[in-house]
Amino acid sequence: MATDHSRLAGRFMISPAVLLLLGWMIVPLSMTIYFSFLNYNLLSPGMEEFIGLTNYEFFLTDPAFFDALGNTLLLVGGVLVITIIGGVGLALLLDQPMWGQGIVRILVIAPFFVMPTVSALVWKNMFMNPVNGLFAHAAKFMGLEPFDFLAHAPLFSIILIVAWQWLPFATLILLTALQSLDKEQLEAAKMDGARKFRRFYYIVLPHLARAITVVILIQTIFLLSVFAEILVTTNGGPGTASTNITYLVYLQSLLQFDVGSGSAGGIVAVVLANIVAFFLMRMIGKNLEA
Amino acid sequence: MARKSFNMNKVYFTVAAWAVGLLIFFPILWTILTSFKTEAEAIASPPLFLGFDWTLENYAEVQERSDYFRHFWNSVVISLGSTLVGLLIAIPAAWSMAFVPGRRTKDVLMWMLSTKMLPPVGVLVPIYLIFRDTGLLDTRTGLVIVLTLINLPIIVWMLYTYFKEIPGEILEAARMDGAGLWSEIVHVLTPMAVPGIASTLLLNIILAWNEAFWTLNLTAATAAPLTAFIASYSSPEGLFYAKLSAASTMAIAPILVMGWFSQKQLVRGLTFGAVK
Structure with a gap:
């Protein structure tokens, strides 16, 4: 139906977006790849030389890399477990008949709109601080010794903060999916005498499966790149206890000025993200056809 | 009973x-x-x-000591600027993909999405160096450019899913009645597209306002938006809880209100239409 004329116009209208994104992807990414093969330190400019895969060798055998990889997986996994389980529970709860549902929903999704630096600093100081934080007050009230969260359980604390930020997202998406569930099917199952748990397990959960997958994949993309929360709470420490890959690359390239090694780390991060992206793209692509 | x-x-x-x-x-x-x-x-x-x-x-003191409103204004310029520039680029692209789809449209959409999957650290070093060499470091212009590019895929996708819902028959009918391309856009499409564009605008202002990787890495003092300004409270002097709270409240209040209005768009925008 589309004429040649309109097709040409269409191409003309798409091209700015395509060219910009192409430039955004190809130029810096190829520069990163190029840098990753160089011995390149910002402190000694003009001394760059080609050193092959040495940067990768250093980055991938650095004990800090294994710590960071482990921390990244724990951070992503921990937040996913909390937000998915919590999100399913909350979505089920919010889907029930109640008074003031709209207001409760507003309360629940609010943390998602709080900027990362604010939520990290509020949790760090006003809740987790071992002297003045609310948790310390609560511990003292119960006659317990206050716990220094960020010093003794830095990664766990960051997981908690990030999970608080992402729980609303999971809840909102799962709730949206839940509301599209055919209620008659549930009624029918109820008539047939299926108990609550069986109704949940055989009808609700399969219906949510798709939404859960989407939440997992999208959150993973964002969680692999958690940065601000680490920067303002622990600076990746103590030691490397709360350093993830994103933070490690930042550390090497912008704080230690080792562009070569930082770039190699950046490429490793790209490869990791691509593995997740591959599955996400397939899910969304399938949806596009339907 | x-x-x-x-x-x-x-x-x-x-x-x-x-x-x-x-x-x-x-x-x-x-x-x-x-x-x-x-x-x-x-x-x-x-x-x-x-x-x-x-x-x-505390509110008075935060403003007095650290020139709060300059950072607030930076946030406004950066988030609104990047969203408007993004819309300007994305509206024609999404329009043509929704109404004049070609064989490649699906591939182009998927490819655009894939650029969003690129982790920022993968391009941190070159962007930092390019910005340093072109004088874009710590400027609002620089941040508008970066945030436009990182949010462009989301903007295109959201607009595409909204435009897709506008029935093509209406265009056919308008064309039958002798409407040209221009009046087709102005009188038929625009009124139907406005709600979708408004939702996209809202969600992207929120995303840009809260973006905290590039804003932290590419700004120092001059162009620092609120995300970076608040981060300066991570190494404070003296008692600061009340001041931190006042600064935080002012930083999140406007976006919290906008967020509550855009709950539904949030789902559609951030799942790329996979959950509606």
């Missing part, structure tokens, strides 16, 4: 949901409350919930 148990259930669910909702909201509520305390009251033991002398002192 059945009716009564239904009502009891409703009471239980209401109590449970409100309890959980308030628990999740509590850190925000606590921040807002603390912003009205004096520094001494902010760290009082046991903590004061409502029984303190409400004061606006």
